[in-house]
Amino acid sequence: MDESTIRLINLIDVLSEKYIDVPEISEECMNTWSTEQITYYYESGGTNKPSSLNGMASQGHDQPGGSVEQTEDPAAHRNTPASARANQFAATVAGYRAQTIADGLPSRPHGLFPPRDPLLRELAEDPTAHPFEKHLAGEHSPYELLRNGSWTSGDEAAQAGFDMRLFYKDKQRDDRYGTILGAARLGDRASIGNGYWMSAHGGAVESLLDEATAELGKMEFSPMLSTIEAGFKIKKSVPLHTTLRIECEIREIKGMRCWVDGYVKDLSGVLLASCLAQLVDLQQLWAAQGQSP
Amino acid sequence: MDESTIRLINLIDVLSEKYIDVPEISEECMNTWSTEQITYYYESGGTNKPSSLNGMASQGHDQPGGSVEQTEDPAAHRNTPASARANQFAATVAGYRAQTIADGLPSRPHGLFPPRDPLLRELAEDPTAHPFEKHLAGEHSPYELLRNGSWTSGDEAAQAGFDMRLFYKDKQRDDRYGTILGAARLGDRASIGNGYWMSAHGGAVESLLDEATAELGKMEFSPMLSTIEAGFKIKKSVPLHTTLRIECEIREIKGMRCWVDGYVKDLSGVLLASCLAQLVDLQQLWAAQGQSP
Structure with a gap:
């Protein structure tokens, strides 16, 4: 024994x-x-x-949590077509800014913002703040409005309890860079536990800040960026069904790296959560690696 | 002018x-x-x-992204009933471990794992590893299996492209604490851009690690925990539709704080992303603040 x-x-x-x-x-x-x-x-x-x-x-499952036949081919998700690859190399920050601002922020039929949201009104009335949605390089342009959303953008994310609306704010007189302002609302699905009187899950708050900081990097540093480090502080519970204020600013740009600060605040300006993200410029990285389209 | x-x-x-x-x-x-x-x-x-x-x-919207009447009362989401509050105070780590392990991991009809997943099989065959799902203190028990999931758990999360299956591994001979092992798969909705040959969004990866580290804290330190800091490193692209290995271990427990390391690896053991989370024991915090149920 x-x-x-x-x-x-x-x-x-x-x-x-x-x-x-x-x-x-x-x-x-x-x-x-x-x-x-x-x-x-x-x-x-x-x-x-x-x-x-x-x-x-006892539940007759073949494995914990059960199984569902999966039809997606993971390799196909990595197999970027040549035209899209060329567009990834061709994208510029000026082009990214221009196209995202030109396209604006499409309507979200499953959005989480009620009519007459005070923060959205404040931002929409600021002539130096421009609502936009994340774009990516695709087969047809270096800057395509996503057709099917992402983890954090589009009506698809809103349906999953995550509705963030970002604005690029032009750089002001003495600033080196523009900033990101935004409004966000998280729904039941973004909860620590839906139906348990809980606030937003840390992962949802981190997702807000990860996305917002990266979008500022794409506006000011490189349209092809990857977040390689992110440090978050969650100071207070982030409430659901409540408009949150998002702010991001460039801390530093150096070589192929960029550091961006991000903040989630309540409408009276109290800091709920913050983030410092470090992002790497993929175009510079690819060039250093000798890659070409 | x-x-x-x-x-x-x-x-x-x-x-x-x-x-x-x-x-x-x-x-x-x-x-x-x-x-x-x-x-x-x-x-x-x-x-x-x-x-x-x-x-x-030009799109006839009242505000950027449009609006939808919201029916949820945010205050109701914070108004914890007395019985649930009492259960939040009554929960213990031993009770949390026992009940979550007893309840096991329910089937996910919209799960992202195919039959015969090798990592799930490896974990299921380990007699010292116990599949479970996040519980929370509710009105009826200090440990309730969530009825409607959360940002990161249940069939609801799987439907939104996020399927993580955690196992609590008993502490081994010379260990001070048990660990968390897990398998995760992210789908199209967890993408940086669905349909753009992109990997998993940083926010989705952060959500994996935020949840997994917190669950280990709940198993070993306190069942009522809040993540207050989390530092992430994303070393490599995290692929979609691909089984990922999750590992978490307690780094330190000190006073009302606990530090947990978390890792996302591919199936050959290559590190894709890591996290160090700092969590605070809400029961100790409430006691220090003189709160009672």
């Missing part, structure tokens, strides 16, 4: 002596339940049995 | 001289287009006009 089995038997001895009324545990259970499960079984007076062997046997 | 108008007129003068064939810009446009838009209009030979005034006027 190995050591862990001996420990298990000792545990059951102790527990069955302490909880003498609890029915004895079967040998089969002993071999499949964890020490936690065994302890909990006794502590609960024998009522709490693991509902499934590793979460599947 | 104010200074900014003079600058604008000067800009148009320069551009119209440089691009003499481009039709003159109207006074109305001059007042509503940004300097970027004006420049781009001329550079494009007059073909690229902003499609909308701040993204809404």
Whole structure:
């Protein structure tokens, strides 16, 4: 008998002596339940049995969480067509700014903003702030408005509880760079636990800031960017169904890297969460690696 | 005439001289287009006009991105019932571990894992690793399996392109704490740009690690935790439709804080992304603040 089995038997001895009324545990259970499960079984007076062997046997699943035939080919998702690749090399910040601003912010039929949102009104009335949506280099242009959204943009994200509306603000008199201002609302699906009186999940807040900081980098530094580091501080609970203020500014640009600060505030200006993102210019990186379209 | 108008007129003068064939810009446009838009209009030979005034006027929207009447009351989302509040105070790590392991990992009808996933099989066959899903304190128990999922858990998250299946691994002989192992797959909706040959969005990767590190904290430190800082490094593109390996371990527990390391790897063990999360024990925090249920 190995050591862990001996420990298990000792545990059951102790527990069955302490909880003498609890029915004895079967040998089969002993071999499949964890020490936690065994302890909990006794502590609960024998009522709490693991509902499934590793979460599947009793439910007839082939694997924990079950399975669904997957039809997507992951390789196809990496196989960028030559024309899109050429557009990734051709994109410029000036072009990115111009096209995203020209295209504006399309309507979101499943959006999370009610009519007459005060922050959206403030931003829309600022003639130096321009609403836009993320673009990417595609087969037809270096700057394409996404047809099917992304994790953080478009009506698709709004349907999944994430509605962020960004504005590029022209650089002001003494500024070196423009900034990003934005309004965001998170819905039930962005919750720590939908229906449990919880605030927004940290991952949703991080997604707001990851996206907003990257978009400022694309406006000012390089339209082909990748976030390589991001440090977040979550100062306060970020509420759901509540308009949040987003602000981003360039901290530094140096060589092929760029650092962007991002902030989530409430409407009275109280800081809820912040981020410092470090992004790398993929065009410079590709050039350094000798890559070409 | 104010200074900014003079600058604008000067800009148009320069551009119209440089691009003499481009039709003159109207006074109305001059007042509503940004300097970027004006420049781009001329550079494009007059073909690229902003499609909308701040993204809404021409589309008849009341505000950028439009509006939808919102019926949720944000205050209701913060108004925790007394019984749930009592359960938040009553929860323990031992109880959390026992109940989550007992409940196992329910089936996800919209899951992103195909049958016979090798990593899920490896984890399911490890008798010291227990599949589970996030629980929260609710009205009926300190440990409730979420009825409607969250940003990162349940079939709801899987439908939105995010399917992570976590296992709690019992502490091994010389370890102080158990660890988290897991398998995750991200779908089209978790993309940087769905349909643009892009990898997973940084926000989705951050969401994986934010959730997984917090769940380990809930298993070992306190079932009521809040992530207050998280530093991420994204080393390589994280592919879609591909099984990813998740690993988390406790770095340190000190007072009311806990630090957890998290890793996303590919199936050959190459590190794609990492995280160091700092979490605070809300039960200790509430006690220090003199709060009671």
